[in-house]
Amino acid sequence: MKKLINAPADVVDDALRGMAAAHPDLRIDPEHRIVFRGDAPVAGKVGLVSGGGSGHEPMHGGFVGMGMLDAACAGEVFTSPVPDQVVAATQGVDAGAGVLHIVKNYTGDVMNFEMAAELVAAESGTEVVSVVTDDDVAVQDSLYTAGRRGVGVTVLVEKLAGAAAEQGRPLAEVAEVARRVNGQGRSMGMALTSCTVPAAGKPTFDLPENEMELGVGIHGEPGRRRVPVAPAREVAEMLLEPVLADLDFTGGDGVLAFVNGLGGTPLLELYVVYAEVQAVLAKAGVPVARSLVGSYMTSLEMAGCSITLLKVDDELIRLWDAPVRTPALRWGV
Amino acid sequence: MTALDTDALGAWVREFARAVTEHRDELTELDSAIGDADHGTNMDRGMTAAVAALDATPPADAAALLKTVAMTMISKVGGTSGPLYGTFFLRMSGAVGDGSPAAFAAAFRAGVEGVVARGKAEPGDKTLLDALLPAADALTEAVGAGQGLDTALRAAADAAAKGRDSVTPLVARKGRASYLGERSAGHVDPGAASAVLLVEAAATTLARS
Structure with a gap:
């Protein structure tokens, strides 16, 4: 294993120290491994908390800031954060208007956020609403499985619900935007290579030189x-x-087309893919209203990409265009 | 009848931690095949921290001991194993009773029922429950029939291993392995594998306590 790390066990803490040093406008709680917006809690605003395993950077810590998340909890690599972290993040962003949890649909993430919401309810009166993202069409949706995974649409939910919260909308409306975006978005990914979890030290799966894996998840x-x-x-x-x-x-107002790199694929190739996506959509009669191309939800150094389509309308386009100031998404400011 | 006191349960927890460390790479290997390659490292991190917590603050009684293990797993591990094993020890802690074998069997069952409630999995879904549920049944039955704790725990450990092996050919329906569909069949479930270590640790320590 060749990685730019000090020690496998220190990866998450060392990276958070780096984030704190690089982004003085954010506030990092190293003990709880939380990235806070510098001015959190923001008076009168619904707080947005997300989190998940590390190894998907810039998600979620890179999406903390004006117009997006108020706090992000970093778990171990590919392991959900623990309830204590989510509780501390929720209390740290609560300005009295309630808190929205944005949770990707993985058994561990759902369980830990659920336990945290129960603890918050028991400890304080903070109102918490959870929205679970599950947009991965690679997984068959069934009552008898863990359900579809939350992938690319999570980035879009964080941006669009974040913009709605920034406008001062109440918790129920912000949650409704998040649910609507999840309901109108679908994703599918593929990998050319595996990733290597630092603590495991070798690739999670073997993929022969001449093969690729369709419907891959973001955890290898x-x-x-x-x-x-x-x-x-x-x-x-x-x-x-x-x-x-x-x-x-x-029909409708078209889509937001999002080509996402999984960590080991250069932007050059992502644009090659995007050109083909445009062509396929044109042929299918799907107009593209907005686009996003880049590595925003990664799987360590995995080479490959995912494509997310989100059906948009005037309101969602306005929320997408609204100003955002985070380490990874920044425009209009 | 053996009293399952703080020392006995402490020995169980320490033996489980030792076994998890010993099998860490093997558990992670199983998880690489059908999951996300972290079960061994996560369980090892949690149980090592649990033993450290017991060393730092010796618990007053059996319930406090199990609660310390539970809270450490919940607050250190994350993923699914943290909440599930944490809930197991937490529910056990609330049901330790008088420390008799019957009380231990009842507490063990309460722990397993906690895992059912938290994880919402069913038998045959290919999870740790497929080892824990048969173990709880075997334990209850043996203790109910008046067998000694050593015999009862041996039966429970054997039932756990049998349960683990019985779901190997099946397709996973919960957790990350479920994303694989048919491709999860033929692989040992990592959660069931670590659950066997838990029951096996009870058989090797509590039986002779």
Whole structure:
């Protein structure tokens, strides 16, 4: 294993120290491993808290700031944060208007956020509403599985609900925006290589040189199917086909198209993919209203990408264009 | 009848921690195949911290001991194993009773029921419950039939191992392994594997306490 680290056990703490040094406008609680917006709690504003395993940077700590999250809890690599962290984050951002938890649908994340919400309810009167993201069409949705995973749409939920909260909307409305975005977004990913969890020291799965994994998760969970490596044009089609089949994206005001790198794929290649995505969508009669291209929700050094489509309307476009000032997304300010 | 006092339960917890450390890489290996390659490291981090917490503040009684282990697992581990093992020890702590084998069997069952409530998994979903539920049944049955604790715990450990092996051919329906669909079949479930270590540790320590 070759990694730019000091020791596998120190990765998360060392990275948080780096974030604190690089972004003095954020406030980092090293003990609880929480990244706070510098001015949290913001008077009169609904607080937005998210979190999850580390190894997906910039998600979630890189999305803390004006117009997005108020706090993000960092777990161990690929392991959800613990309830104590979520409780401390929730109390730290509560300005009296309530707190929204944005939780990706993984058994551990859901369980730990649920326990935290129970503890907060028992300890203080803070009103907490949770929205769970589950946009990954690679996973069959069934009563008998853990359900679809929360992937790319989580970034969009954090931006759009964050903008709604910044406008001073009440908790119920902010939660409604988050739920609507999750309901109207679908994603699918693929990997060219595995990732290596620092503590494990070797790649999570073996992928032969001439194969790629379709429907891969963001924790190195293998996907559902292995296929021969193909040109970006065919990869874009393979990823978009199940996304377009799952939800009707035609008509209306178009989509926000999000091509996300998984950590080890250069932006050059992500733009190659984006060009193909545009072409597929044009052929399918799906107009693109906004786009996002870059590595925003990664899986350590995994090479590969995910594609997320979100059905948008005037309101969502306005929320998308609203100013945001975080380490990873920053415009209009 | 053996009294399951603070020392006895402390020995159980320490033996479980030792076994988890010994099998850390193996558990992580199992998790690489069908999960996210962290079960061994997470369990080791949690149980090592639990033993350290017991050393730092020796618990007043059996209930306090189990509660310390529970709170450490919940606050140090994260993922699914933290809340699930934490809930197991927490529910046990609330049900230790008089320390008799019957009370231990009842407390163990209360712990397993806590795991059911927290994880919402069912038998056959291919989770740690597939080792814990048969172990609880075997324990209750043996103790109820008046067998000694050593015999009862041996039966429980064997039932746990059998339960673990019985779900290996199955398709996972809970947790990260469920994302694999058919490809999870044929792999040992890492959670069931660590649960066997827990019951096996009870058989090797509590039986001779």
